[in-house]
Amino acid sequence: MTGERRRYWLCLAALVVVLPGAIVVNSWDSLSEWRRSRLSTPIAVERGKAQAYAGAEWQLTGLTRLPGATPDTTLIVAEFDAMVDDPALLQAGPCTIALTDDKGRRWLPVFLPGRAVRQGRPVAADKPRCYGLARAEKGKTIAMAETFTVPESAAGLALSVSIGGAMPAYLLFK
The missing domain is CATH 1.20.5 (Single alpha-helices involved in coiled-coils or other helix-helix interfaces)
Incomplete structure (x- = not known):
């Protein structure tokens, strides 16, 4: 060579x-x-119960099904409250919301609530989204809502809430 x-x-x-x-x-x-x-530490919360997380006391107040745009879809309106204890901790990172079902499928919220939400749940359509935590004040309760488009067959829905400063822990409302 x-x-x-x-x-x-x-x-x-x-x-x-x-x-x-x-x-x-x-x-x-x-x-x-x-x-x-990565979200790896779920804090399971039963419906109707409140849980302290990332500087606030969080509570799921409702998961409402509304007719979807097509016959095989449905809209889920998730309404939840956060009573602010520590605004700095709550604002430490972005708020991320997702909806999961018992099959492990995951959906992110739609950008804007549609006409079906405005007609079927007008109170929720006017609530702020989770990303509106920048104006949080100690002692105030922020009522929020997010809308998801999911298959009609989705069952066993759970809402997950994560704040960047509190990760990898996240709330899982069942």
Whole structure:
């Protein structure tokens, strides 16, 4: 084997080792951040009960089914309250809401409530969304609502609430 061919194969072998190593080194921070942000510690809350979490006392006040845009979908209006104890802790990160069912499927809220929500549950249509916690004041109760489009067959629904500053713990209203 000539010296040039030998260097070629050594460089190729080094590339096989160095390239994956460089990818791991460059993505380590992103991987660590992803692991920290994963919701892994549920705090189960029964319907009608209140639970302290992230600087507020949270309570699910209602899950209402309304007709969806198509026959095989339904709208779920989730209404919940947060009585603020510590505004700084409550505002420590973004508020994330999701709806899950007994099959493990997960839905995020729709951006704006539709006409069906305004007609079927007008009080909920005017409530602020979870991302409106920036104006939270100690001792005040914030009544919020989120709307989800789910399949008609969805059963065993549970609402999850997470605040960035309190992760990986999150509330799971069953």
